[in-house]
Structures are given as C-alpha cells and as structure tokens.
Amino acid sequence: MxxxxxxxxxxxxxxxxxxxxxxxxxxxxxxxxxxxxxxxxxxxxxxxxxxxxxxxxxxxxxxxxxxxxxRKFESSFPDIITGTLDPNVAEKGEWTLEVVQLAGKPSAVTNGFPDKDKTTLGVGYIKFQTEEGEKEVYITEGDSTLEKIAAAINRSGAGVRAMVVNDRSDKEDSFKLEISGLKTGDDNEVKFPTVYLLDGRRDLQFVATNKAQNAKYKIDGHEFEATENKITDLIPGVVLDLKKAKPNEVVNLKVTExxxxxxxxxxxxxxxxxxxxxxxxxxxxxxxxxxxxxxxxxxxxxxxxxxxxxxxxxxxxxxxxxxxxxxxxxxxxxxxxxxxxxxxxxxxxxxxxxxxxxxxxxxxxxxxxxxxxxxxxxxxxxxxxxxxxxxxxxxxxxxxxxxxxxxxxxxxxxxxxxxxxxxxxxxxxxxxxxxxxxxxxxxxxxxxxxx
Missing domain, CATH: 1.20.1330 (f41 fragment of flagellin, N-terminal domain)
Structure with missing residues (x-):
C-alpha cells in the first residue's frame, strides 16, 4: 500500500x-x-x-x-553723512567733507481748505513749466476736489507729484495741496504758474514755492556741487549719502579693513x-x-x-x-x-x-x-x-x-x-x-x- x-x-x-x-x-x-x-x-x-x-x-x-x-566705511558724524561701499572696489583712505547745502526738489504749496473731498475748486487746467517743456493737467467737474486734483496730477505724467497735507497750524483750512518735482538739482527746475480753474466754491492758488537746488559740499576748503544727495563718483567704491546740511562742521570719513x-x-x-x-x-x-x-x-x-x-x-x-x-x-x-x-x-x-x-x-x-x-x-x-x-x-x-x-x-x-x-x-x-x-x-x- x-x-x-x-x-x-x-x-x-x-x-x-x-x-x-x-x-x-x-x-x-x-x-x-x-x-x-x-x-x-x-x-x-x-x-x-x-x-x-x-x-x-x-x-x-x-x-x-x-x-x-x-572693508567698512566710517563717518565721524553719521547724522550728517553716511555711506555704503563695495568692498571689491573701495580703497583704504581718509577724507574730510563739509555739507554746505542739501540738494532739493522744486515744490509748491497751495492755500488751505476745510476738507479734501467735498469742496469743489472748479473746472479748467493747471500748467507746469518743466525741463521737458510745458505740461498741462485738465481738471473736470468730477475731479475738482483737492484729493481728486492730486490724483489727476499724479496720473498725468506731468513730471510732478502731488499729495494732500493736513496742516494743523490752520485749524479751519488745514488741508493743502503740496506739489513737487521728481528729481533734485537745479537742472530739474519746475515753475508753478497761476491755476486756471473756474466756477469753484473756493479758489486754488500757490502761496509758497521752493526752487530746485544742487547739493553743495566742501573738500579741503573747495566747494563743489552735485544734483543729488547721493554722491557716487567722489570716493571710489563708496556711495555717500548727504543727510543734513551743516556748514563749518567737518566730517571725517574713512574706509578701513x-x-x-x-x-x-x-x-x-x-x-x-x-x-x-x-x-x-x-x-x-x-x-x-x-x-x-x-x-x-x-x-x-x-x-x-x-x-x-x-x-x-x-x-x-x-x-x-x-x-x-x-x-x-x-x-x-x-x-x-x-x-x-x-x-x-x-x-x-x-x-x-x-x-x-x-x-x-x-x-x-x-x-x-x-x-x-x-x-x-x-x-x-x-x-x-x-x-x-x-x-x-x-x-x-x-x-x-x-x-x-x-x-x-x-x-x-x-x-x-x-x-x-x-x-x-x-x-x-x-x-x-x-x-x-x-x-x-x-x-x-x-x-x-x-x-
């Protein structure tokens, strides 16, 4: 079996x-x-x-x-002059500068108004004489408040910038329009002519202006000018930033390891x-x-x-x-x-x-x-x-x-x-x-x- x-x-x-x-x-x-x-x-x-x-x-x-x-940059008065450097370009050295005047943009300010978005200022246009020629900004009835005029100017590409400022030194008419050029230096001057606006509840006019100006600084007693407050071609590899004008105050600058x-x-x-x-x-x-x-x-x-x-x-x-x-x-x-x-x-x-x-x-x-x-x-x-x-x-x-x-x-x-x-x-x-x-x-x- x-x-x-x-x-x-x-x-x-x-x-x-x-x-x-x-x-x-x-x-x-x-x-x-x-x-x-x-x-x-x-x-x-x-x-x-x-x-x-x-x-x-x-x-x-x-x-x-x-x-x-x-390398590092040192300033004896950083509230007057500061700087940034490119360590691959900057050379060691010491310099003395005196900031006589800061570069400034052209600017103007208008009279005051009780509000920024209710009072109408009329229909018409505002002209600006710039280095690029005459610029006009047209103001329609719907854009005639202070706030909307500022917006219209900023949209226009006229080479200026506008903003509404609340100036509390005037308790009743504290809202003002401030307009400035886009660049510093006297090559970028802007003229602020009379405003042409009709049928507004209040008149708009420029009451104070500042001219564009160059920065002025001294080296070894010699005065020089620049169109900006940032100076790139004075010390190799260093961009100087002029912060405050203070004539007769000597600022010591150093580039060291x-x-x-x-x-x-x-x-x-x-x-x-x-x-x-x-x-x-x-x-x-x-x-x-x-x-x-x-x-x-x-x-x-x-x-x-x-x-x-x-x-x-x-x-x-x-x-x-x-x-x-x-x-x-x-x-x-x-x-x-x-x-x-x-x-x-x-x-x-x-x-x-x-x-x-x-x-x-x-x-x-x-x-x-x-x-x-x-x-x-x-x-x-x-x-x-x-x-x-x-x-x-x-x-x-x-x-x-x-x-x-x-x-x-x-x-x-x-x-x-x-x-x-x-x-x-x-x-x-x-x-x-x-x-x-x-x-x-x-x-x-x-x-x-x-x-």
Missing amino acids: SVRINGLASGLPPNLVDQVIEAERMPIKQMQGQKNTIEDKVKLVTDLETKINDISKNLTSIVGARGFVD NYEVIADKLKTFVDSYNGALAFIQNQNKLTPDRDGNQRLGPLGGDSMVRMTESRLRSMIQDPQQTNSKFKRILELGVEFNRNGTLNLNQDKFNKIVSENPEDVVEFLRGDFVTNGFVTTMKNRLGSIVDAQSGPVTTRKKSMQERMSQIDRRIDAKERMLSKREEQLRRQFAKMEESMSKLQTQGASAAIGGGG
Missing part, C-alpha cells in the same frame, strides 16, 4: 526547490553584505572629501589678490579645518561594538586617513616663503588645542592685523600663485582630493570599483541560480510525474489481485 506525504507523489516538501535555491543564494547574501560594508565606507570617504573641500572654500573668502576683501569680519572668516576656516580633523579622530577612536569589543571606526587605521591627517597638520606647521615677517599661521592667533584641533584667539588676531596689516596680508596672500598661506593651503588641499592622484579620491574610486565588481558577480550568480531553479523545477516535475504513474500502476495491480 503506497503512502503520499504533503499531497505530493514523491513525498518530498512542496517548496523543496525554493529551499535549495535559498541555500545556494547564501553566497549572494554574503557578497551583498560585503558591498554594503564598502558602500558605508564610500559614504564616509565622500564625507571626508566634502570636509576637505569646505576648508578650501572658506580660505578663498579671507583674502584676495588686492588684499583683504572686507573690517577686522571683525576678517577674523570671523578666519574662524570659519578654523572650524572647517577642525571638522575634517575631528572626522579623522573619530575614525581612529576605539569604541565598543555590539559585543562589547573595542573597535576602530570603519576607516580607522586606513593609510589614506593617516596620510590626510599628516598633510593637514603639516599645512599648519610648515613655514611660508613670503616677504612677511610672519612665517606660520600659529603666529597670528591660531593655536593648537590639547586634543590636536585648532582654536583662533580673535583678540590676538585683531591686534596683530591692526598693527601689521601689510605683513598679515603678505603672509596670507603671498604672490597668489605659488606661495602664501592661502595659496599653499589650497594647493595642498587640492592635492588630497585631486581627481587623478589624490589619496581620498583614489581610495573612493577603488572602493566604487570593488562595489561594481561585486555587482557583476552578484548578477552572474543570480543568472546562474535562475537557470538552476528552472532546471530543478523541471526535474522535480518529471520525478513527480513518474512517481504518480508508479503509484497509479501499483494501485491498479492491487485492485486486480484483490479481485
């Missing part, structure tokens, strides 16, 4: 092929684990590469071919340098794993990491071949901490750079080609991550190539397993078919013998 197991004629497990293939897939899982380990290391090497590049980027902003690129910003940029370089160094130190640090055993980081002990750390330290310690009296960055307030990272003593740096600005610039900049701290540092950092020969980059490439090799091996193994699975399933099916036939024949013989 035959017996079937699990419903199959052979008595074998129905997922036998799956079990065999899964067992033969173990090498693939091992290779995938190897790839994952390498992939994690690639991410770490990429992180180190980024940190090295960050050091170089932060160096670039400290000093340029012309010296320090950060902004040592605070320069120190902040050097501090940013120090921070990025420490970021790369701390990364390396963490890789070389012993930490307990899941089993409590002390292990280095994934890149700990790697020759590439050791080489990078050695180069980073030598960059700080090696002397610079420049004409500066300073030879090492450590002389400018950059100091080594006990843990091997850097610290910037900003007070010390500010004192040194304020007393010896040219020597500090020379040390940092050098010839901007082959020597100088910034140039040398950037060249050495570039050699670490050079696409062809840099130790960090070449290690990253070799790891990526190993990952590609593993991928190719996994693909080949998967193809082989696919064929193997197909072959096993055919063999298993044939065996099942044969066993089923044998069982059928056995059952028929048993029935015949029993009869």
Whole structure:
C-alpha cells in the first residue's frame, strides 16, 4: 500500500526547490553584505572629501589678490553723512567733507481748505513749466476736489507729484495741496504758474514755492556741487549719502579693513579645518561594538586617513616663503588645542592685523600663485582630493570599483541560480510525474489481485 506525504507523489516538501535555491543564494547574501560594508565606507570617504573641500572654500573668502576683501566705511558724524561701499572696489583712505547745502526738489504749496473731498475748486487746467517743456493737467467737474486734483496730477505724467497735507497750524483750512518735482538739482527746475480753474466754491492758488537746488559740499576748503544727495563718483567704491546740511562742521570719513569680519572668516576656516580633523579622530577612536569589543571606526587605521591627517597638520606647521615677517599661521592667533584641533584667539588676531596689516596680508596672500598661506593651503588641499592622484579620491574610486565588481558577480550568480531553479523545477516535475504513474500502476495491480 503506497503512502503520499504533503499531497505530493514523491513525498518530498512542496517548496523543496525554493529551499535549495535559498541555500545556494547564501553566497549572494554574503557578497551583498560585503558591498554594503564598502558602500558605508564610500559614504564616509565622500564625507571626508566634502570636509576637505569646505576648508578650501572658506580660505578663498579671507583674502584676495588686492588684499583683504572686507572693508567698512566710517563717518565721524553719521547724522550728517553716511555711506555704503563695495568692498571689491573701495580703497583704504581718509577724507574730510563739509555739507554746505542739501540738494532739493522744486515744490509748491497751495492755500488751505476745510476738507479734501467735498469742496469743489472748479473746472479748467493747471500748467507746469518743466525741463521737458510745458505740461498741462485738465481738471473736470468730477475731479475738482483737492484729493481728486492730486490724483489727476499724479496720473498725468506731468513730471510732478502731488499729495494732500493736513496742516494743523490752520485749524479751519488745514488741508493743502503740496506739489513737487521728481528729481533734485537745479537742472530739474519746475515753475508753478497761476491755476486756471473756474466756477469753484473756493479758489486754488500757490502761496509758497521752493526752487530746485544742487547739493553743495566742501573738500579741503573747495566747494563743489552735485544734483543729488547721493554722491557716487567722489570716493571710489563708496556711495555717500548727504543727510543734513551743516556748514563749518567737518566730517571725517574713512574706509578701513573690517577686522571683525576678517577674523570671523578666519574662524570659519578654523572650524572647517577642525571638522575634517575631528572626522579623522573619530575614525581612529576605539569604541565598543555590539559585543562589547573595542573597535576602530570603519576607516580607522586606513593609510589614506593617516596620510590626510599628516598633510593637514603639516599645512599648519610648515613655514611660508613670503616677504612677511610672519612665517606660520600659529603666529597670528591660531593655536593648537590639547586634543590636536585648532582654536583662533580673535583678540590676538585683531591686534596683530591692526598693527601689521601689510605683513598679515603678505603672509596670507603671498604672490597668489605659488606661495602664501592661502595659496599653499589650497594647493595642498587640492592635492588630497585631486581627481587623478589624490589619496581620498583614489581610495573612493577603488572602493566604487570593488562595489561594481561585486555587482557583476552578484548578477552572474543570480543568472546562474535562475537557470538552476528552472532546471530543478523541471526535474522535480518529471520525478513527480513518474512517481504518480508508479503509484497509479501499483494501485491498479492491487485492485486486480484483490479481485
């Protein structure tokens, strides 16, 4: 009497092929684990590469071919003169100015009215004589209140601007129309003639006018004029803003290096340098794993990491071949901490750079080609991550190539397993078919013998 197991004629497990293939897939899982380990290391090497590049980027902003690129403008009386500068253009220097007169727009003001939106002032037109010729603004019956006349003037494009002013010095007729030109300077004069308005409830007329005028200022006792209160062509790279006229008051103006910003940029370089160094130190640090055993980081002990750390330290310690009296960055307030990272003593740096600005610039900049701290540092950092020969980059490439090799091996193994699975399933099916036939024949013989 035959017996079937699990419903199959052979008595074998129905997922036998799956079990065999899964067992033969173990090498693939091992290779995938190897790839994952390498992939994690690639991410770490990429992180180190980024940190090295960050050091170089932060160096670039400290000093340029012309010296320090950060400057500031100072005025002894900012309520009289202020200024803004372009640090890439402005040159260091000192100047003295005296503001005799501010530039002004032409303007006029009308008589007062009890309201701005009820009293009608008539129908007609208002003429303005400008540098562009005579301009007329027509006033209709629907636009004859003070407020609507102002709006009509502003819509007209006549080269003037109007607004209603509530002048509380006149309690009864406090609303007035003020009209001004758009530009300062006596080249932009506007004449305000008589108003031609008829049949209004009140008459509108100009009761006070101011002429357009140029700004006047003195340098070294010599007087000059400008059409605006912003002067752009006096001090290179500086826009002066004349705020108030004050004859006989001398204002001292300076363009100097902004040592605070320069120190902040050097501090940013120090921070990025420490970021790369701390990364390396963490890789070389012993930490307990899941089993409590002390292990280095994934890149700990790697020759590439050791080489990078050695180069980073030598960059700080090696002397610079420049004409500066300073030879090492450590002389400018950059100091080594006990843990091997850097610290910037900003007070010390500010004192040194304020007393010896040219020597500090020379040390940092050098010839901007082959020597100088910034140039040398950037060249050495570039050699670490050079696409062809840099130790960090070449290690990253070799790891990526190993990952590609593993991928190719996994693909080949998967193809082989696919064929193997197909072959096993055919063999298993044939065996099942044969066993089923044998069982059928056995059952028929048993029935015949029993009869």
